[in-house]
Amino acid sequence: MLTLKDKLVETVLNSAGSKDFQHFYLKKDNRWIDVARDGQVACAIFVSRKLAEFRGLIKNPHATVESTLKDMRASGWYKIDTPQPGAVILWEKKIQTDGQPHHHLGFYIDTDKAISHSDQTRTPIIHSLNFGSNDKDRSARKIETFYWHLHLDESISL
Numbered sequence: 313m314l315t316l317k318d319k320l321v322e323t324v325l326n327s328a329g330s331k332d333f334q335h336f337y338l339k340k341d342n343r344w345i346d347v348a349r350d351g352q353v354a355c356a357i358f359v360s361r362k363l364a365e366f367r368g369l370i371k372n373p374h375a376t377v378e379s380t381l382k383d384m385r386a387s388g389w390y391k392i393d394t395p396q397p398g399a400v401i402l403w404e405k406k407i408q409t410d411g412q413p414h415h416h417l418g419f420y421i422d423t424d425k426a427i428s429h430s431d432q433t434r435t436p437i438i439h440s441l442n443f444g445s446n447d448k449d450r451s452a453r454k455i456e457t458f459y460w461h462l463h464l465d466e467s468i469s470l
Contacts, residue, residue: 313467314467315466316467317398320464324427325438328435330436331351333348333354333358333436334351336348336354353408356377359418360372360383363384368463369387377415384461388463391458391460393458395420397420397422400418400458401417401459402415403455403456404453404455406453
């Protein structure tokens with residue numbers, strides 16, 4: 313039986329290396345600006361656009377982690393302790409390329425893998441769950457929580 317979770321994970325994994333999330337245009341002060349800054353800050357864009365492909369999981373794509381989480385909660389997402397493939401991951405705040413601390417979003421793939429948008433490659437990449445080889449690794453980033461939606465367990469027909 314194929315579930316929505318299976319299709320979401322397939323769709324997310326197929327995004328690895330894609331440059332599709334490097335730009336996100338919003339109109340501000342009567343002119344269009346690229347709020348993704350050529351892919352430097354695009355984790356929320358990646359996650360929210362993937363969720364928006366499946367109507368009912370989220371209402372709209374978003375440019376920020378905060379607005380993505382707000383829409384997710386309003387759309388029925390809730391925190392879980394034990395993740396399943398397809399769960400959304402919220403990582404702790406860490407200083408980013410703009411010098412400011414930001415949360416990070418991505419998707420849980422399995423016990424040691426996740427996929428999220430990378431500031432370095434400016435594309436989604438598959439990486440370890442905590443971005444480091446172990447918790448003492450300076451590159452490691454702690455997971456704050458996992459989010460799940462009941463629709464992910466539903467079967468789908470092709």
